[in-house]
Amino acid sequence: MSLSQKQLQLIKRILWTVSLLIVAVPFVFPFLWMVSSGFKNAAEIFGQPSLFPAVWRWQNFLDVFDHQPFAQQYFNSLYISAAVTVITLVISSLAGYALARLRFAGSALLMLFLISALMVPEEVTIIPNFFLIRWMGLMDTHMPLILLPVFGAHGVMATFLMRQYFVALPKELEEAGKMDGLSRVGIWWKIAIPMSRPALAAVAIITFLHSWNLFLEPLVFLSSLEKFTLPLALSNFTDAYGLPLWHLQLAATTLAVIPILGVYLIAQRQIIESFAMSGVKG
């Protein structure tokens, strides 16, 4: 008995899907485990592994807020990420527009100059930046967490992404704008910006996530609990004696990760495309 071409195709398809599912396990399991452990107590986390807790301890999620000013920290992360995103959008689209559309001496050199920033890890400049921020009197404030991503490698990356997009836009509309007597800023704001929504969305998404997930900078610049951002707060779930509070840490991690994951699941196409755009920059 031989299988028809169609049956063979189906079997292949099934095998293919099953193997992809197996590969997917280490990608999905950490999330499932994290959420389920967030409901367990410390003993159960290290006991026989089970996908569902014996007792659902919703209390963990409340205790998180008792243990640290977690709501405040959550808010800090949100508003810092929002601020970084807005500022990055404005200045990277300004610079990106100039680099794409305006002719000026030194633009090629400037590009080269900025590109160098993409290669330098932030660990290289973190020490002098520490002293710079101290000199500015901004230690233990949120300013360095806004300034460094905006003006560092990430801001440069956003500038290039915007430039790439502006270069590809048709010039005719801008010419028309010029005829109508729009100033340069007017052309940028009324014509170029509205036409580059996809690029702006990409920059916004990547920037927000970049800022949201920042760790080294908060670690170095923040020292008061109520100023912490989420990643720093998550790494800090210890009691008064420095003992880890596993179940609270996992509950807090769940609270920090799940909303972002939810947004991602809803807008996954847009988000994935944003990252694809950013990667083409090189």
Added chain:
Amino acid sequence: MTPSEKTATMAHATRVPWLTLRRKEAFEAWLFVSPTLIGFIIFFLGPLIAVGLYSLTEWNLLSQESTFVGVENFRDALTVNPDFWLVVRNSALFALGLVPMNMALALTLALALSRPFFGVVFFRTIFFAPVITSAVAWAIVWKFLLQGEAGAVNQLLASIGIDGPNWLREPDWAMFAVIVTRVIKMVGLNMILYIAALQAIPRDYEQAAQLEGASRWQIFHMVIWPLLAPTTLIIMVITTIGSFKVFDHIYLMTGGGPENGTLVLAYYIYQQGFEFFNVGYASALAIIMFVIVLALTIVQLILRQKGSG
């Protein structure tokens, strides 16, 4: 500047002595780039120069005393301190393990997911999800999963009869574990870059090869792979630099241990500067890191030139 442009400029110049259209455009351009440029100079270029100066001092962060010591920090790192070469070795191992593993997996997944089929969005979404997740959360969860016998990974392995190692307690296994978990975290990014590149390849190429009777492997090897070369190089540069930047992942999963087996350059700089307060020595390490990353990037760009030329 062509002669006609020149005359145009001159013509303007006779009417408007200083603010020609050209000059106005350049002025506006500098105005537009000025926020980026000024910030870049203050928070990037200045610090980069400063770290070079710091590297020539012995400077204690706690007592704030600093003295000029010349190249002593570099001499110490390169010839005296045994940890330094261990750290360089670890960083190299990390990159050598991570980059090929990441790229091979990314390409495999991209090949599997570049064509539409039932469930393709589902799988893309899953493989990309760790990319948007915070590295801190990822490291925290994996640190739990990789606990000795009680960890979920080893329990899972035990259920199929494998006695898993004490992942984060054996130097070699710990290095392996931080590499693999980092690959799982970041592979989605390279996967979508490869998918984008694959989708840009016209189907005709493949079909033509198919008509000539080429096997699937031959099609990949002779047609697709060469066409992917530019993407592969970009991904290689990004991933290599990225592998040298990894800090939070290691800080939280192993703290550089065990037996300094996962102590990499980014973490070592942090440790020297902010845990031992040796600002000068840490700055020298930062300069060394800068040089290494620069050299690697240049090498890869040269390869890229050769590849395309």
Added chain:
Amino acid sequence: MFRTKITAAALLGASFLVSPAVAQELRFTVWTGNDAHLSMLNSIGDSFKASHPDVTVTFETIPAGDYIQKLTFQLAGGTPPDLGWMFENSMPTFVKAGVLDELTPTLAATDGYDLEDFSKPAMALWSKDDAVYGVPFSTSPFMMFFNKDMFDAAGLEDPLTLADKGEWDMAKFREVSAALAAANEGKWGFEFKDGQGYDSRIMHAIMPPIRVYGGNAFAGGECGFEKPEAVAAVTQLHEMIFKDGSIVPPGEQGDFFSGSSAMTINQISRASKMPDAGFNWGIAPLPTGPAGASPVIGQAGLVVFSKSKNPELAKEFIAHMTNAENVAVMAQFFPPARKSVLDSEAFTNANALIPAAQMANVKAAISDGQVLPSHERTPQIEAAMKPRFDALWKADANVEEALKAVCAAIQSEL
């Protein structure tokens, strides 16, 4: 000053008399976020107003794990606190760096302070050449916590009973640990302090056995880990972990407080975790060894940072906080170094969770104990030790060779 006030009042009215220019604030960093601790601290801060009506003390929590680092960032980063808690093992580093102010003159000038009430050994770590740079607020001995239910279920005599009979030594400790591990599948006889014995609390894990075996860590620039006494002590731990399987091994979680281990060594402040534990428990002295008993004490102190804008005021607050009355108040959480408080009946009844009879053991340990070793280059020593101890805590490790490697690694720092 008086004149200014009059002028100000004349110009702006009487309400200006409570001038903000006089109000002062002291920023005090601590590593506890515990509500009970903080409310006690705040009440001491409020009581300071009796003598300094315009002074407000703000207690600022920095998580224990990052305390020293964040503190250093604040000191180096230009936002120094005025005063704060200090770990014993960081004290010499901070004194050496010259970032702490001397307290002696202020303490001596404070009425009825009686610095002599603090015993010499208790003050040793906090002074340098007769100059006092810190005052210990917690002098907490390491005690053996045990899970009474697990001992009873295994039909074993608990450490307290054994100690009373004089049989509680290192050999007995090993024996009962093994018996408890055998009686409880998937659990252990003993857990190192806070489960951190292989990571951040290496010294806390190894020093109690090393001391009762007659060894030492480092004294006078000499590494003691490779001496036979220390080797014997660490060998016993190594065998208990890897031969007997009675101590929670590296990479496993055997939390005493959730009932996964029958014993642990810890400080009495951890008793605050016990009401949630859900089992009967007790605390006993540490087991004795070939060199007899040698209690180990962990200390924490109060210091004033030189960069403080109000160093004098900060010192006066330390004098207030560590006077006999407030030390007695703090004794409910932090065992005192003041002999007068230690000897009072109030102390043995101070801890609501620990019976007076067991508190007597605590008191004895404070009186006879020695503090943990510390050094000016603690961060470097600990970082150099850590990888070598990682190599030691493996089943096939040669303990003596591994300890030699520890000494080789830290010798240059000593």
